[in-house]
Amino acid sequence: MAKTKGDKDGKAGHGGVLERSPSHxxxxxxxxxxxxxxEESGATGVTQRQFAVLAAVAENEGVTQTGLVRATGIDRSTLADMVARMIAKGHLERQRSDLDARANTVRLTPAGAAVLEESRPKAAMADSRILALLKPSKREGFLELLGEMAASDVHAAEAEPKAKKIKAPKADKPAHKDGKKDKKPKKDKAAKKAA
Structure with missing residues (x-):
């Protein structure tokens, strides 16, 4: 059987680098x-990120854009652009915060609430289809793991003591023909005294 381009080192199948990469x-x-x-929302529906923003605003009436960043995980600059476009479409409205004059809060408009309600069953169907890819016994655990990962603070994790970090396995040292690993040569006692 001929090797494919991705199978040069024989690791493109089970157990290869990409199959063991969480990020990939x-x-x-x-x-x-x-x-x-x-597929579920259709060509004219809102995107998954737009749905997330609408849902987060609905659940946190008068939320600031900083609060939306925390609620959705969308980076600040992308979220600012999205909110501006959603305001232009009439789905959101911006107001000065009553608590902080420097901050803006975001609220759903009646049109935004209607779009959210129209999108909810489509998002629920998409979520059902995604979970259906797993065995029923694994679905709740999968959601819990995703929730834990989504709620984790990357920067706090980086500051943890090194002993708690998961280390990548080290490659074995080259071995002699007889199967024994190389050892550092011991210095002769006479050579130590001379040094």
């Missing part, structure tokens, strides 16, 4: 989830 696998799952969401 999460990216693949995200792409799959977004494709399913797009």
């Amino acid at each position: 696998l999460l990216h693949r799952v995200l792409q799959l989830a977004l494709d399913i969401y797009t």
Whole structure:
């Protein structure tokens, strides 16, 4: 059987680098989830991120954009652009915060509330289809793990003591022909005294 381009080192199948990479696998799952969401919402529906913003605003009436960043996980500059576009479409409105004159709060407009209500069953169907990819016994644990990961603070995790971090396995040292590992040569006692 001929090796494919991705199978040069014989590791393209089970157990290869990409199959053991959390970042790669999460990216693949995200792409799959977004494709399913797009199929369910249709060409004229809101995107998954727009739905997340509408839902977060509905659940946190008068939320600031900083609060929306925390609630959705969307980076600040992307969120600012999204909110501006959603205001232009008439889905959101911005007001000065009563608590902090420097901050703006965001509220749903009646049109935004209608779009959210129209989108809820489509988002629920997409979520059902995504979870259906797993065995029923694994679905709740999967959601719990995703929730833990989504709620984690990357910068706090980086500051943890090194002993708690998961280390990548080290490659074995080269071995002699007889199977024994190389050892550092011991200095002769006479050579130590001379030094």
